[in-house]
Amino acid sequence: MLITGGAGFIGSRLAIALAARHRVHVFDNFAAQAHPAPATTRIALARAGVRVITGDMRDPAALGAAMADTRPDVILHLAAETGTGQSFSQPAHYVQVNVLGTAHLAEVVRRHAPGLPRLVLASTRAVYGEGACIDESGRRAQAVPRRSDDLALGRFGLQGRDGQPLAAVPTDADWPVAPASIYAATKLMQEHLLRQAFWGSATQVGILRLQNVYGPGQSLDNPYTGVLSIFCRQILEGRNLAIFEDGQITRDFVMIDDVVRAFVMMAETPVMPQQTLDIGSGQGITLLDVARRLLLCLGASRDRLRVTGAYRPGDIRHAVADISRATAQLGWTPRVPLDAGLMALARWSGRQLRHPAARASA
Template sequence: MKVLITGGAGFIGSRLALRLVECGHEVTVLDNLLPQVHGDRPEESEGYRAVAAKTNFVRGSVTDRDLLQRALTGQDAVVHLAAETGTGQSMYEIERYNAVNIGGTALLLDILANGEHAVKRVVVASSRSIYGEGRYRAPDGTFVYPEHRAEADMKAGDFEVKHPGIDGPLELVSTDEESKIHPSSVYGITKQVQEQLVMTVCPSIGVEGVAFRYQNVFGPGQSLSNPYTGILSIFSNLMMQGKPINIFEDGEESRDFVFVDDVVEATVLGIEHPAAANEVFNVGTGDPVTVMTVAQTLSRLLEADVPIEVSGNFRLGDIRHNYADMAKIERLLGFTPAYDFERGIARLAAWAKASGPQASSYEESLAEMRRKGLMK
């Protein structure tokens, strides 16, 4: 097939592009090479260099109608990865996140709805962030979906989720695709709208839509300098610089960390597998890992003797827990992740050691959030 990947020089996109080329597909990459992701010399970035010689590379934005229309010419499938990412940043760069994430997706679909094309399937990168807090079981056995945590509770050091009318403790369980969608950040809202646009418009114009709700993706090649990327690369970079690690909340907050190679394999199935048509899938491991475990494991693997401090700081818009129920993607597509957390983080640490520390504006990004009242 001929496949267009928007955001195809990024962390996930560049690896997906190379995997599709291996599978015999002809790949076009559209990417604006954003300096926040690719650095001040984006043509030297790992993602760009990986795809430049093996794909048809087009530099530009998904908000550019003429450019996007040309890139879509002759394509059989589209993987729409291009998006502004970062939960914290989204809470104050609201217009930009909406313009790119929602506007770019709307433009893509508008072109497909109003012109001739060969596209048969659109795969969109959704996110676990659309769920907000994960799914919990109440003492009476019913499932509940807690709303945002109260700032007053977190200031008092109480970071656990609450649900109206329930006094007893809530049991964290996996979040399946039928769980309540209630994002707690602007980023999560934009991912929800991206997914809903694709899954609503595509069937109406004779195109198959597929949405993947990626959990926290990590692995070699994830930017060490981007302060809004995942905590594994942020922590790795800080440790290699000998800087202390500030653990937010109490360190017991957890996420489902999924290795990038597994995300790529799931996405290939989303492009090729007939059973993926018009379906929404979680992509994770099904296992929650605490932030404290992340920090301790990286410290051991990187042999980094740095302080790991639990500060009690917190960011508005962050959730407490979320991990994926993987039953649907295994049942319909036969997908199970090849990497557990230990194996994946070992690969990340080895790559980080070889790459060395990178200049980052992480501290500045936290200071910006404090100035705007989003970090306490």
């Protein structure tokens, strides 16, 4: 098996889990922003018997050599730039890594691994933009993107085309896509590229749209990704948490162990689901509530936060997955309750920040 981005937060855990039963290769360029301690990750992967190929998705020769060398039966494509906010200031870079990198992957598979049975993409719920909503009479409706002048006036709620207030409901893959950031647009393009490139071929393409993944191993140093890791660091450094908008932004936090299990099932199941699947906890929680729970886990006062009213372009208001298709087609359901996952994250973060020399991204 070959895992692109297999040195990252999700990829490294996935590689280690799969290495117990398979020959696993990782292709990763150890992008500096995601890897404050690359040596620690390399050691953890090597100990698990994972072979690491250092290379860049933007370099088709390196990717082709890795493909010819490893001849994988399954590719799990996780390599990506992942910062929503950062993507607005670096659109060309995000397109090069996420879109061009995926196009290179499709080309080298055709050239060096024709007949590859299975390719799985780590996509994101960000492709939905605001996602599924209902109006006051319970009818399904699409929210329009929130406008900066509304947000500046503290009007954070969702509205339909005619200005009617909307409420978010769990989103599934039948809901129309409407990416609201450059990052989301590049992830959607990854989906389209892989579906088109392997349409009608022997290669089956599986797509998992992940909600907010969290847990031990998520970088405490990368300011562009992983809100709960960022909160952990701020709490442990004695800072107060700044909660955006009115604190009522909702996210669906899914624990890393559950996400790794979903990818393992996609890699190993005899018949892989062909339809796009949503992977989340299926439960929404406000950022205010989750911040308070994290403060509790870390033994800090629940008052150490401030709801700022600040907002960021591209942030969507509510995200909750409808995971019924993943359950029906893959047999997957999340197992880790949020409080248990938060406690695991809090303990791990505490250890990392007390012993920075042992800082591990794996």
